[in-house]
Amino acid sequence: KKVRWKLAMTWSSTLTPFATAPFNLAKMVEEMSGGNFVIRVEGAEKHKAALGILDMTKGGQYEMGHSASYYWKGKDISTVFFCTVPFGMNVDEQNAWFYHGGGMELMQETYDKFDVLSFPGGNTGVQMGGWFQKEINSLEDLKGLKMRIPGLAGEVFAKLGVNVTNIPSGELYTSLDRGTIDALEWVGPAMDIKMGFHKIAPYYYTGWHEPATELQFLINQKAFEELPPEYQTMLVTAMKAVTADLYTDNFAGSVEAWSQMKKDYPNIVVKTFPPEVLAAMKQAADELYDAYAAEDPFFKKVWESQKEYMEKARTWTQISEYNYINTVNQLSE
Amino acid sequence: MTGIIMFIAALLLLSVGYPVAFTFGAVALFFGLIAAFVELLPDPSVAMVADEFFSMFSMMPFRIYSIMTNTILMAVPLFIMMGIVLQKSELAERLLESMGVLFGSLRGGLAISTVLVGTLLAASTGVVGASVVAMGVIALPVMLKYGYSKKLATGTICAAGTLGQIIPPSIVLIILGDVFQLPVGDLFKAALAPGLVLVGCYILYIAVVALINTKVAPAIVIDSAHKKGAVRRALFSIIPPLALITMVLGSIFMGVATPTESAAVGALGAMVLAAMYRKLSWQVVMDASLDTVKITAMVFAILIGATAFSMVFVYTGADYIVEDFMTSLPGEKWGFLILSMAAILLLGFFIDFIEISYIVVPILLPISEIIGINPMWFAILIAMNLQTSFLSPPFGFSLFYLKGVSPPEIRTVDIYKGVVPFIMIQMLVLASIVIFPHLYGFS
Amino acid sequence: MLHRTEQFIHRLVNWVGYLLAVLLFLMVLNVTFDVMMRYVFRASSVGMQEMEWHLFSVIILFGVGYALQHEAHVRVDFLYDRMREKTKAIINIIGTLFFLVPLSLLILFGSFSFVGDSYLAREISEDPGGLHYRWLIKSMIPVSFGFLIFSAIGYIIANINRLRS
Ligand code: NA
Ligand code: NA
Numbered sequence: 057k058k059v060r061w062k063l064a065m066t067w068s069s070t071l072t073p074f075a076t077a078p079f080n081l082a083k084m085v086e087e088m089s090g091g092n093f094v095i096r097v098e099g100a101e102k103h104k105a106a107l108g109i110l111d112m113t114k115g116g117q118y119e120m121g122h123s124a125s126y127y128w129k130g131k132d133i134s135t136v137f138f139c140t141v142p143f144g145m146n147v148d149e150q151n152a153w154f155y156h157g158g159g160m161e162l163m164q165e166t167y168d169k170f171d172v173l174s175f176p177g178g179n180t181g182v183q184m185g186g187w188f189q190k191e192i193n194s195l196e197d198l199k200g201l202k203m204r205i206p207g208l209a210g211e212v213f214a215k216l217g218v219n220v221t222n223i224p225s226g227e228l229y230t231s232l233d234r235g236t237i238d239a240l241e242w243v244g245p246a247m248d249i250k251m252g253f254h255k256i257a258p259y260y261y262t263g264w265h266e267p268a269t270e271l272q273f274l275i276n277q278k279a280f281e282e283l284p285p286e287y288q289t290m291l292v293t294a295m296k297a298v299t300a301d302l303y304t305d306n307f308a309g310s311v312e313a314w315s316q317m318k319k320d321y322p323n324i325v326v327k328t329f330p331p332e333v334l335a336a337m338k339q340a341a342d343e344l345y346d347a348y349a350a351e352d353p354f355f356k357k358v359w360e361s362q363k364e365y366m367e368k369a370r371t372w373t374q375i376s377e378y379n380y381i382n383t384v385n386q387l388s389e
Numbered sequence: 390m391t392g393i394i395m396f397i398a399a400l401l402l403l404s405v406g407y408p409v410a411f412t413f414g415a416v417a418l419f420f421g422l423i424a425a426f427v428e429l430l431p432d433p434s435v436a437m438v439a440d441e442f443f444s445m446f447s448m449m450p451f452r453i454y455s456i457m458t459n460t461i462l463m464a465v466p467l468f469i470m471m472g473i474v475l476q477k478s479e480l481a482e483r484l485l486e487s488m489g490v491l492f493g494s495l496r497g498g499l500a501i502s503t504v505l506v507g508t509l510l511a512a513s514t515g516v517v518g519a520s521v522v523a524m525g526v527i528a529l530p531v532m533l534k535y536g537y538s539k540k541l542a543t544g545t546i547c548a549a550g551t552l553g554q555i556i557p558p559s560i561v562l563i564i565l566g567d568v569f570q571l572p573v574g575d576l577f578k579a580a581l582a583p584g585l586v587l588v589g590c591y592i593l594y595i596a597v598v599a600l601i602n603t604k605v606a607p608a609i610v611i612d613s614a615h616k617k618g619a620v621r622r623a624l625f626s627i628i629p630p631l632a633l634i635t636m637v638l639g640s641i642f643m644g645v646a647t648p649t650e651s652a653a654v655g656a657l658g659a660m661v662l663a664a665m666y667r668k669l670s671w672q673v674v675m676d677a678s679l680d681t682v683k684i685t686a687m688v689f690a691i692l693i694g695a696t697a698f699s700m701v702f703v704y705t706g707a708d709y710i711v712e713d714f715m716t717s718l719p720g721e722k723w724g725f726l727i728l729s730m731a732a733i734l735l736l737g738f739f740i741d742f743i744e745i746s747y748i749v750v751p752i753l754l755p756i757s758e759i760i761g762i763n764p765m766w767f768a769i770l771i772a773m774n775l776q777t778s779f780l781s782p783p784f785g786f787s788l789f790y791l792k793g794v795s796p797p798e799i800r801t802v803d804i805y806k807g808v809v810p811f812i813m814i815q816m817l818v819l820a821s822i823v824i825f826p827h828l829y830g831f832s
Numbered sequence: 833m834l835h836r837t838e839q840f841i842h843r844l845v846n847w848v849g850y851l852l853a854v855l856l857f858l859m860v861l862n863v864t865f866d867v868m869m870r871y872v873f874r875a876s877s878v879g880m881q882e883m884e885w886h887l888f889s890v891i892i893l894f895g896v897g898y899a900l901q902h903e904a905h906v907r908v909d910f911l912y913d914r915m916r917e918k919t920k921a922i923i924n925i926i927g928t929l930f931f932l933v934p935l936s937l938l939i940l941f942g943s944f945s946f947v948g949d950s951y952l953a954r955e956i957s958e959d960p961g962g963l964h965y966r967w968l969i970k971s972m973i974p975v976s977f978g979f980l981i982f983s984a985i986g987y988i989i990a991n992i993n994r995l996r997s
Contacts, residue, residue: 069755
């Protein structure tokens with residue numbers, strides 16, 4: 057039986073490695089089905105509705121979408137947990153939560169009301185804290201700082217007196233260059249290098265706000281149910297494969313891009329926010345979560361599930377991954 | 390194939406004379422219906438075709454919403470507003486007359502000052518309609534009065550009024566920045582040299598023509614008694630608009646405002662200037678606002694029609710055909726460049742830059758990336774090329790704008806003939822950017 | 833009867849036009865204000881920044897109908913200019929009936945679920961301090977295309993009157 061699907065992405069077709077995942081998914085599914093299950097992938101340059109992916113998948117204009125869960129924050133605040141939250145879990149912890157800590161079930165519960173299925177769509181790992189024109193040495197330095205930073209992180213910063221500004225992506229470079237804004241947050245080296253921010257801003261701050269940004273595959277529920285069972289399995293298997301690939305590709309991309317940046321612009325200063333600032337951010341974030349939890353019981357449920365799992369998982373991360381890097385680093389010092 | 394028929398159908402229907410925006414929408418509607426039918430072959434039922442068709446057009450709200458939330462496009466009404474306030478408050482007129490006095494004693498001086506004023510307006514408005522209309526109203530009667538040939542006069546006004554396309558700030562560059570995902574500010578910077586070279590070539594052309602043929606652009610003679618006062622008055626009229634332009638460009642380059650925001654500052658600045666000259670009244674503000682609403686709506690109606698058109702165009706898979714055709718060209722980089730420039734030029738004879746930017750450029754863009762063409766350079770080439778689309782008969786917008794404000798003795802044919810030398814100059818400059826990119830600062 | 837209907841629609845559309853002109857002026861002030869706040873007072877409100885494109889959206893959407901009444905939409909007119917008044921009126925009537933109105937109806941009815949989804953989810957801005965009631969600005973799409981159809985009816989009647997005179 058011949059099945060033809062369409063998939064809409066939030067990104068343009070040329071945005072690697074994000075767009076690579078859906079294209080590879082389509083290729084795998086087509087090959088596994090002997091050419092009978094065909095998915096046409098369309099980037100934002102074609103459908104022109106980068107942030108309409110959830111609505112279009114729900115409405116059936118597209119059977120599938122590739123996006124990120126936190127873009128639907130305006131429709132349901134709980135969606136942020138299936139992407140990443142400030143001071144949340146890292147990739148390993150979050151993946152363990154998804155598959156072994158009840159995350160997948162909570163995600164589906166959230167998306168049931170949109171009549172879509174949601175699956176992890178590939179992780180960027182820890183995102184960088186952004187490009188800054190000046191150093192942040194104290195809370196005072198944050199006051200009045202003009203920064204482009206969307207979402208929950210923007211809310212945290214706004215609480216600390218940062219002047220959160222919306223600038224269209226086409227004007228970001230110029231705005232940072234000319235001082236229309238003092239700082240901005242993008243992704244990480246692999247994607248930042250294309251925007252050229254490293255040419256104009258001296259300070260590259262480390263991450264805190266998007267510790268494990270998970271992209272998302274969306275599937276129209278009715279369309280999925282109409283698939284023959286073997287196609288359903290092919291699709292789910294292929295999604296998992298490209299999701300793992302995206303994480304690896306993005307990691308490798310950042311390795312390359314970062315070594316390139318350091319070579320071409322040796323004066324880039326990598327900075328971490330001072331403890332005083334980080335503590336204030338953490339407190340602001342916690343207050344924010346508490347406020348949302350007080351209003352929305354479902355938010356509370358997911359937040360508690362994540363918090364509980366993170367506490368449990370972090371003790372293992374500490375004595376395994378973190379300890380390994382730390383002890384080896386001490387050797388070379 | 391369907392896509393090509395779509396284009397031809399659109400061109401035929403357009404020439405009937407119903408507004409462009411809705412004609413594009415209607416062609417999309419008709420071909421959307423056909424596409425839905427074809428999609429469901431071999432056994433389409435009425436209900437299924439209707440379902441497919443409605444599903445396709447339920448994409449329209451998403452596309453319209455993307456236009457609404459695209460804040461870069463906000464520059465369109467803001468720049469139009471600034472241009473119209475300058476025009477309604479007669480500040481643009483003063484500027485032109487004063488320049489005419491300063492350059493008037495030279496042969497061809499009036500035409501040269503029209504080009505210079507066009508350059509200044511271009512540096513402040515970026516809206517071709519406003520500058521062509523303003524200069525058509527003011528400069529055309531003056532040039533005709535002093536015995537300029539109709540062809541040179543109309544050609545000069547159209548070419549000078551269209552400079553706003555390439556000289557920053559420019560809406561074409563803003564839209565290309567959006568399509569290319571390039572920083573608008575960088576595009577503005579990159580367009581400056583090509584724009585100024587173009588201005589230089591226009592002036593050179595006018596000077597040479599005036600020198601060879603004494604009849605096309607005679608000198609203006611002012612008696613010496615009036616001269617001293619005239620020069621002072623002229624300077625008095627030129628400086629304030631210059632200050633406004635400096636403020637707008639300055640606010641962009643100093644990082645006070647984004648290019649979009651600086652347009653608002655410019656619109657308000659134009660009102661302040663008008664107030665300083667006691668030319669501002671509620672009537673002027675209201676009229677300017679109403680005119681801006683109309684022109685803005687006209688532009689966005691075309692955008693909405695064009696987005697319906699491109700949606701169906703994509704749906705029929707026509708973009709893949711064009712893509713295959715373009716990528717299968719021999720000669721790689723050069724073959725692609727020459728053909729894409731020729732294609733845009735050809736399309737520019739018939740359809741508007743907005744449609745070209747949104748329909749054709751997204752098809753060329755991925756291919757140019759594969760070939761490894763410097764996107765900034767490619768964008769500037771396209772912007773230069775799109776300028777020609779404003780000037781090229783039979784559908785060039787500048788020609789219509791000017792026709793709308795010309796005295797009856799100017800016939801459409803005069804304007805068509807008048808722009809030909811200027812189109813050729815544009816193509817020469819374009820060729821020079823292609824052949825010597827490094828001279829314009831491209832690697 | 834037809835003349836009075838024409839005048840009635842004409843007045844209403846003009847009234848909307850005046851409203852849009854005021855909104856445009858407010859938008860200019862809004863953008864300038866935001867620049868001033870950011871540059872001079874080092875403060876900004878995401879809500880105010882979003883208000884910019886809310887105003888812009890209303891202007892471009894409803895302006896289409898206003899521009900129709902005032903013949904501001906661009907035509908390819910090398911043939912049209914040479915036609916007799918009656919031929920022009922016929923083209924306008926047919927074009928409006930078969931081009932403009934069907935397209936508007938499709939967009940109007942096609943956007944119900946677009947607006948409905950937003951309303952049911954109580955959608956708000958995804959940015960800190962942004963505006964609430966996203967469905968309200970989204971609902972401007974069907975409302976404005978309804979307005980365009982209203983203006984188009986006036987336009988058809990005006991052209992019928994032109995044909996009869
Ligand atoms: Na980010
Ligand atoms: Na310009």
